[in-house]
Amino acid sequence: MVENIQEYAVVVDHATVRFNMASERIDNLKEYFVKFVKRELMFKEFLALKEISFKVKKGESWGIIGTNGSGKSTLLKLICGILKPYKGTVVMNGTVAPLIELGAGFDGDLTARENIFLNGAVLGYDKRFMSNHFDEIVDFAELRGFLDMPIKNYSSGMAARLGFAIATVVRPDILICDEVLAVGDYAFQQKCERRMSDMRKRGTTLLYVSHSIESVKEVCDHALWIDKGNERMQGEVDLVCNAYMKEMGH
Amino acid sequence: MKTTIKRLQTFAHYKPLFMQLVAKDIKLKYRRSFLGYIWSILNPLMIMGIMVIVFSSMFRWDIVNYPVYLIIGQTIFSFVSESTNQAMWSITGNAALLKKTYVPKYIFPLSKITSSFVNTLFALGAMLIVFIACKVKFNIYMLFLPVILLEVYVFCSGLGLLLAQGTVFFRDIQYIYGAFITAWTYLTPIFYPIQQLPFELMWMIKHFNPLYSYITQFRTIVLDGAFPDMRLIVYGVVVAGLSLAIGLFVFLKKQDKFILYI
Numbered sequence: 073m074v075e076n077i078q079e080y081a082v083v084v085d086h087a088t089v090r091f092n093m094a095s096e097r098i099d100n101l102k103e104y105f106v107k108f109v110k111r112e113l114m115f116k117e118f119l120a121l122k123e124i125s126f127k128v129k130k131g132e133s134w135g136i137i138g139t140n141g142s143g144k145s146t147l148l149k150l151i152c153g154i155l156k157p158y159k160g161t162v163v164m165n166g167t168v169a170p171l172i173e174l175g176a177g178f179d180g181d182l183t184a185r186e187n188i189f190l191n192g193a194v195l196g197y198d199k200r201f202m203s204n205h206f207d208e209i210v211d212f213a214e215l216r217g218f219l220d221m222p223i224k225n226y227s228s229g230m231a232a233r234l235g236f237a238i239a240t241v242v243r244p245d246i247l248i249c250d251e252v253l254a255v256g257d258y259a260f261q262q263k264c265e266r267r268m269s270d271m272r273k274r275g276t277t278l279l280y281v282s283h284s285i286e287s288v289k290e291v292c293d294h295a296l297w298i299d300k301g302n303e304r305m306q307g308e309v310d311l312v313c314n315a316y317m318k319e320m321g322h
Numbered sequence: 323m324k325t326t327i328k329r330l331q332t333f334a335h336y337k338p339l340f341m342q343l344v345a346k347d348i349k350l351k352y353r354r355s356f357l358g359y360i361w362s363i364l365n366p367l368m369i370m371g372i373m374v375i376v377f378s379s380m381f382r383w384d385i386v387n388y389p390v391y392l393i394i395g396q397t398i399f400s401f402v403s404e405s406t407n408q409a410m411w412s413i414t415g416n417a418a419l420l421k422k423t424y425v426p427k428y429i430f431p432l433s434k435i436t437s438s439f440v441n442t443l444f445a446l447g448a449m450l451i452v453f454i455a456c457k458v459k460f461n462i463y464m465l466f467l468p469v470i471l472l473e474v475y476v477f478c479s480g481l482g483l484l485l486a487q488g489t490v491f492f493r494d495i496q497y498i499y500g501a502f503i504t505a506w507t508y509l510t511p512i513f514y515p516i517q518q519l520p521f522e523l524m525w526m527i528k529h530f531n532p533l534y535s536y537i538t539q540f541r542t543i544v545l546d547g548a549f550p551d552m553r554l555i556v557y558g559v560v561v562a563g564l565s566l567a568i569g570l571f572v573f574l575k576k577q578d579k580f581i582l583y584i
Contacts, residue, residue, distance in 0.1 A: 193339035
């Protein structure tokens with residue numbers, strides 16, 4: 073297959089992710105020793121993703137759907153580089169901004185002002201870049217009055233607003249979203265969707281996980297359906313979503 | 323080689339994060355305390371004062387300038403114990419962040435060691451006060467003191483990386499290390515002269531306790547006004563380098579598995 077790799081933003085090729093089952097997790101030496109002596113130190117393995125392959129062209133927007141525990145978030149973590157594939161490869165072209173959980177990089181004791189710089193640094197941006205975009209972030213999050221308050225006193229909606237504002241101030245080539253818009257009020261959700269569609273227009277590639285099929289249909293043009301770690305279907309968003317809904321009994 | 327270059331590039335990319343994490347620790351340490359950073363100086367002075375009272379009335383060691391002798395050992399030892407203890411928790415403590423976004427993981431233990439190091443630099447203020455109060459003569463060899471601090475810093479970085487990765491897999495390392503630190507306190511000549519010990523023990527400490535090398539280098543310069551024994555310096559540098567090499571090697575080898583255990 074002769075294809076120009078530069079055409080693609082994300083290429084996932086036969087990726088398999090293996091976990092040791094959580095019930096078998098041994099995190100203290102005594103248990104380890106006992107199991108070792110009894111020769112029970114066998115890890116029950118569990119494949120969270122099996123041989124997943126898909127290619128996302130630049131500028132496309134893919135929704136990833138499936139029931140709880142089917143491996144959607146695992147797939148996103150794999151693409152972000154948090155997890156390494158056990159087998160197979162994941163190739164990315166371009167800068168990635170993960171919106172996996174908004175404000176994951178916040179420190180509760182620091183003020184919002186300090187957290188903006190900290191979270192920016194987590195995403196790999198230096199102080200000068202963040203200073204230049206500081207006002208833009210604060211205005212988008214509508215939190216100007218609360219800048220010197222420690223984040224631990226923020227409501228979850230306020231923290232999510234700030235997190236979204238920081239993560240999207242950069243214009244990444246690839247944006248990865250996992251159920252992030254569930255928090256925040258209606259007006260803010262609208263605002264976020266507008267910003268996402270703006271970014272899409274500028275050519276950002278989007279990978280989107282949501283349980284709301286309506287929002288996947290609205291935001292995405294392609295979809296990937298995974299079920300218990302296996303790929304069920306991929307292609308046009310409407311085709312895949314309809315097949316999914318049919319299976320779910322709607 | 324290629325991966326090394328890539329790693330260095332990644333580190334350069336995440337340098338702002340490293341700086342932010344260090345600044346965060348320093349800022350938060352004394353937030354909402356009335357005296358703030360002054361505690362970095364006051365606290366070692368208070369501990370030293372108590373130890374001087376306790377040890378100079380309980381034991382009669384013939385140490386010239388005992389407060390100076392004490393504060394040097396105490397400052398270096400408390401840096402080692404504080405920084406490694408914090409580094410030990412740095413991966414498990416940032417689990418939420420590591421599960422959600424990609425950042426190079428070694429940044430966390432190294433930032434903890436560095437913020438502790440900066441606190442130690444503040445504590446040098448306390449040392450300076452003691453030096454002046456005890457009329458220590460300043461000498462040219464003191465220019466070598468930063469090198470000694472650097473040796474300790476590199477040594478702690480390696481140890482911190484090792485502990486941080488170990489704690490991810492076995493949480494009981496914290497208890498073992500707690501006991502180890504206690505033993506280490508007594509097996510380091512912080513408040514007693516090493517000549518007090520039986521010969522075998524003295525030999526063991528001189529050969530297997532790197533802190534002996536660092537503290538003695540420091541004391542030779544300040545108390546004797548002489549350049550430390552070359553063998554001590556070489557030993558200190560080699561142990562520091564080894565510690566960092568082993569720590570980094572094990573950490574990088576294990577880091578991809580962290581996500582499954584945090």
